[in-house]
Every structure is written in C-alpha cells, then in structure tokens.
Amino acid sequence: MGDQKHDKVKIKVCVGSHCKDKKSKKIARRLEDWVLAFGLEDKMRVTRCDCLKRCKEAAVVVVPARDLVFEKAKPGDAEKIVKAVSE
Numbered sequence: 001m002g003d004q005k006h007d008k009v010k011i012k013v014c015v016g017s018h019c020k021d022k023k024s025k026k027i028a029r030r031l032e033d034w035v036l037a038f039g040l041e042d043k044m045r046v047t048r049c050d051c052l053k054r055c056k057e058a059a060v061v062v063v064p065a066r067d068l069v070f071e072k073a074k075p076g077d078a079e080k081i082v083k084a085v086s087e
C-alpha cells in the first residue's frame with residue numbers, strides 16, 4: 001500500500017478534439033471545482049490527457065486507479081463523477 005497522501009487518484013479528462021467538442025475542458029474545470037467543494041484535493045487530482053481512442057463515446061473521463069470509465073460525460077455529471085471516485 002502506498003502512502004495515500006502521495007498517491008492521489010487521478011481523474012483523467014480527455015481533451016482530444018472530439019472530447020473538446022463535447023465540452024471536456026468545462027468538464028475538467030467542473031471536476032476541479034467539485035474536488036475542492038468536497039475537500040478531496042488531498043485524495044484526487046484532475047488531469048487532462050490526449051485522445052483515449054474512445055472518441056465515439058466523447059466526452060470521456062477515466063479513473064484508472066478505480067477502474068472507472070465515464071462515457072458521454074457532460075459538465076453536469078462532474079459532481080456525480082467526483083462522488084463515484086470518492087467511494
């Protein structure tokens with residue numbers, strides 16, 4: 001087991017062109033807002049990544065450490081995503 005403080009769970013938001021068209025940058029900002037709102041900034045961190053090869057399901061958010069994949073995500077899903085990751 002790693003030291004939790006140094007092992008923040010990464011929420012990766014695809015900002016490839018297809019996902020960007022589906023507002024993924026806004027999704028990333030909303031995710032950051034909710035991480036702060038829930039006081040989870042020591043536990044998780046939002047990162048942007050290149051195309052995840054799931055463009056048909058844009059926008060795509062993945063959390064490899066939790067085996068979670070969110071497809072067709074929308075900015076309004078950010079709260080739900082952060083909650084799911086924190087469980």
Ligand code: FES
Binds near residue numbers: 018050
């Ligand atoms: S652009 Fe996001 S999965 Fe391809």
